[in-house]
Amino acid sequence: MVQTQTEIRVQTQDFDLGAEYQQLASQSDCGAVVTFTGLVRDYTDPQKVTSPAPVSELFLEHYPGMTEKALASIVERARARWPLGPVTVIHRVGALPLNAQIVFVGVASAHRQAAFSAAQFIMDYLKTEAPFWKKETSGGQTQWVDARESDQQERRRWE
Amino acid sequence: MKVLFFASLRDTLGTSELQEPLATGESLTADGLRERLKSRGEAWQKALSQPSLLVAVNQAMVPWDTLLSDDDEVALFPPVTGG
Numbered sequence: 339m340v341q342t343q344t345e346i347r348v349q350t351q352d353f354d355l356g357a358e359y360q361q362l363a364s365q366s367d368c369g370a371v372v373t374f375t376g377l378v379r380d381y382t383d384p385q386k387v388t389s390p391a392p393v394s395e396l397f398l399e400h401y402p403g404m405t406e407k408a409l410a411s412i413v414e415r416a417r418a419r420w421p422l423g424p425v426t427v428i429h430r431v432g433a434l435p436l437n438a439q440i441v442f443v444g445v446a447s448a449h450r451q452a453a454f455s456a457a458q459f460i461m462d463y464l465k466t467e468a469p470f471w472k473k474e475t476s477g478g479q480t481q482w483v484d485a486r487e488s489d490q491q492e493r494r495r496w497e
Numbered sequence: 498m499k500v501l502f503f504a505s506l507r508d509t510l511g512t513s514e515l516q517e518p519l520a521t522g523e524s525l526t527a528d529g530l531r532e533r534l535k536s537r538g539e540a541w542q543k544a545l546s547q548p549s550l551l552v553a554v555n556q557a558m559v560p561w562d563t564l565l566s567d568d569d570e571v572a573l574f575p576p577v578t579g580g
Binding site for chain 1: 501503504505508549553556557558572574575576577578579580
């Protein structure tokens, strides 16, 4: 029996990759589990002379209520395209230091193709539709991170 | 209706939330609301003219020609940058 539970969490605290994987792997008889973890990286654009210092911290703002709905809607659209087992999406908010875990997408399915594709689909839509905004701190200055056209292009290939 | 602003837009406007009453029988689109808010001053005019702004009604993203109701929660925000 394939479980089709969707778990969406928006939280300040960190998450345990191993525990999240175990939960996905143990919940069903799925033959494949694909997990993606996003980390806080140095967002400083080397082309921008205005941000010479490395990024030391990110602050993640979100729209409580809408964020969870947007993530659930993205997972539902993935389920409409591929036969999926349990799916977990976790996104952290608040202040996050460099290299911290920021996002987790875990997808279980009977076979790897659906799990790989759905994980990528969920991330591509998360980056363009889920209401999160990053503010970076570098050299004591804070500035909002600009959206990237490449993220829109990644999302459009699913249309 | 309740109007919310997020991220850089909220910082620029210096406001996170306001009430914008809709007269009985009045027909207003999300774009019409944006035009109305622009009249609040130069900072509003400039910030709300950004072509990349997004709008959500009752916590779902919608096109700018969506008609609004007085009990809607409308949110205006810049392109999202999560993940």
